[in-house]
Amino acid sequence: MDDYKIRVFHEGAVDFYAYGPDPELYAEIREEYTPSKTPVFYNPVMKLNRDIAVYAIRAFQHITKRSLRICEPLTGCGVRGIRLAMEANGVDNIIINDIIPEAYETAKKNVELHNLQGRIQVYNEDANLLLTENAFPKKRFDVIDIDPFGSPVPFLDSALRAVRKNDGLLCLTATDMAPLCGVHVNACIRKYGGVPLRTMYCHEIAVRLLISCSVLTAAKREIALIPLLSHSTDHYIRTYLKTSPGAKNADESVKQVGYLIHCPHCNFRQLKPGIASSLNNMCPFCGGNTKIAGPLWCGKIQSREFVNQTLENAEIDGDRKAIKLLGLILEEADAPATYYDLHSLCDQLNLPCPALDKIIHILRTNGYIVTQTHFKNNSIKTNAHVSEILTIIRKAQ
Numbered sequence: 001m002d003d004y005k006i007r008v009f010h011e012g013a014v015d016f017y018a019y020g021p022d023p024e025l026y027a028e029i030r031e032e033y034t035p036s037k038t039p040v041f042y043n044p045v046m047k048l049n050r051d052i053a054v055y056a057i058r059a060f061q062h063i064t065k066r067s068l069r070i071c072e073p074l075t076g077c078g079v080r081g082i083r084l085a086m087e088a089n090g091v092d093n094i095i096i097n098d099i100i101p102e103a104y105e106t107a108k109k110n111v112e113l114h115n116l117q118g119r120i121q122v123y124n125e126d127a128n129l130l131l132t133e134n135a136f137p138k139k140r141f142d143v144i145d146i147d148p149f150g151s152p153v154p155f156l157d158s159a160l161r162a163v164r165k166n167d168g169l170l171c172l173t174a175t176d177m178a179p180l181c182g183v184h185v186n187a188c189i190r191k192y193g194g195v196p197l198r199t200m201y202c203h204e205i206a207v208r209l210l211i212s213c214s215v216l217t218a219a220k221r222e223i224a225l226i227p228l229l230s231h232s233t234d235h236y237i238r239t240y241l242k243t244s245p246g247a248k249n250a251d252e253s254v255k256q257v258g259y260l261i262h263c264p265h266c267n268f269r270q271l272k273p274g275i276a277s278s279l280n281n282m283c284p285f286c287g288g289n290t291k292i293a294g295p296l297w298c299g300k301i302q303s304r305e306f307v308n309q310t311l312e313n314a315e316i317d318g319d320r321k322a323i324k325l326l327g328l329i330l331e332e333a334d335a336p337a338t339y340y341d342l343h344s345l346c347d348q349l350n351l352p353c354p355a356l357d358k359i360i361h362i363l364r365t366n367g368y369i370v371t372q373t374h375f376k377n378n379s380i381k382t383n384a385h386v387s388e389i390l391t392i393i394r395k396a397q
């Protein structure tokens with residue numbers, strides 16, 4: 001298709017070559033444009049994902065105060081690696097790689113376009129092979145960014161061998177939302193080793209499944225993972241995980257893997273950390289049969305300090321979309337797990353949906369913690385019991 005020829009694009013602070021639709025036509029053909037069908041992958045929709053990566057890696061560099069060696073083993077046209085070299089700070093060296101020769105050639109062309117040959121090396125290998133070749137002391141990467149088609153799981157084990165054990169950063173994107181959100185349950189169990197659930201908060205469950213799968217993979221190598229920043233945007237989820245070495249630390253992180261009990265009848269939910277937890281299949285609130293998701297991550301999925309630092313970097317660049325997203329994430333950083341979609345609750349009650357602000361105000365006045373969430377519009381995170389939320393919705397009519 002003529003719309004998919006190589007041309008110069010612009011994103012963040014860089015120009016680069018990629019195959020894709022004419023940017024002028026993009027708004028019109030967006031629906032039918034399939035980035036994975038182009039000779040070399042470039043998806044303009046993932047710009048926000050790359051923007052946040054730039055701000056997060058700047059934050060990571062600021063916190064660790066080290067110069068960074070980064071690997072992006074699934075690079076497509078190379079835009080992410082080139083943006084990190086040009087827009088993040090203290091990045092000494094980046095290895096970018098793609099198995100497809102046309103992608104390798106395009107990424108090389110982009111490195112030359114910016115005269116970055118001294119800082120970026122381009123490879124044309126299988127990602128797992130490349131990572132394994134770097135899985136040695138002093139060779140390991142400070143940051144590895146896995147941004148695949150679908151699930152990052154096939155690359156997790158080799159990424160955990162190739163990332164620094166102490167204060168390394170693993171950045172993971174997953175776009176296989178049908179398995180992670182419970183449409184293809186068996187695919188999720190197969191890939192992530194956990195049961196998903198189709199609920200109003202399935203995107204948070206998806207993040208928790210990806211984190212627990214990563215934590216358990218890391219634990220085999222006596223590495224703990226600490227979530228710094230996680231988000232669900234468009235058709236994907238993304239998480240940034242910091243490494244910490246040692247069997248004891250790994251044991252502590254594994255203790256935060258457990259289950260989610262969800263009652264489909266009354267919307268009660270409860271996290272139960274611990275892989276060997278005993279689980280009651282009767283809802284303690286309404287007595288109905290509960291559903292179980294997991295094993296999944298029951299701990300925090302954000303670090304307030306890291307999100308704040310990342311947000312500051314977005315503010316420096318005046319990036320309104322990223323500021324809005326990171327601002328919401330900061331607000332919910334310490335909020336209770338899972339969220340309530342007011343539209344879904346009201347549908348179940350067969351009532352019109354009151355204004356979100358009104359419900360938030362009443363809950364706060366009643367002394368509850370309540371925040372909005374980046375996961376979904378018109379949704380709240382709160383420590384109020386679901387029965388309390390339902391009472392307030394009824395009263396607010």
Ligand SMILES: C[S@@+](CC[C@H](N)C(=O)[O-])C[C@H]1O[C@@H](n2cnc3c(N)ncnc32)[C@H](O)[C@@H]1O
Nearest residue numbers: 041074075076080098099100126127147148149
């Ligand atoms: C989603 S695209 C990468 C997009 C890129 N990270 C970005 O931000 O624009 C995934 C890429 O992984 C490459 N790929 C798939 N399997 C691979 C493998 N086993 N080793 C190396 N590259 C692979 C594909 O050719 C494709 O270009």
Ligand SMILES: [Zn+2]
Nearest residue numbers: 263266283286
């Ligand atoms: Zn119940």
